[in-house]
Amino acid sequence: MHPGTSTGTRYASNARRHGLVLPKYMRKASWRLMVKTMNREAARFIQSRFGELRVSEARYEDLLSEADQQYPAYLKLLEETLLLSISEV
Numbered sequence: 001m002h003p004g005t006s007t008g009t010r011y012a013s014n015a016r017r018h019g020l021v022l023p024k025y026m027r028k029a030s031w032r033l034m035v036k037t038m039n040r041e042a043a044r045f046i047q048s049r050f051g052e053l054r055v056s057e058a059r060y061e062d063l064l065s066e067a068d069q070q071y072p073a074y075l076k077l078l079e080e081t082l083l084l085s086i087s088e089v
Helices: 007-017 023-037 040-046 057-088
Strands: none
Touching: 007 023, 023 040, 023 057, 040 057
């Protein structure tokens, strides 16, 4: 580990070096698919966007439950999207 280098910077540098999609773009793509299958609050919760949430302890438990219920629909859409992309190549 290099002093003063954040984990995100190292991941991005590694992605560039190997010709991979940058992590920030993966997060954006993930967000777009998530909001198609679940409410925005649950998607923010899953992506740890806590700065955008107003969460009490009781609401945290509700969001955890909502995320658990809605996540399988996101995974199904993700799988369908990836399979469609792979078949087009």
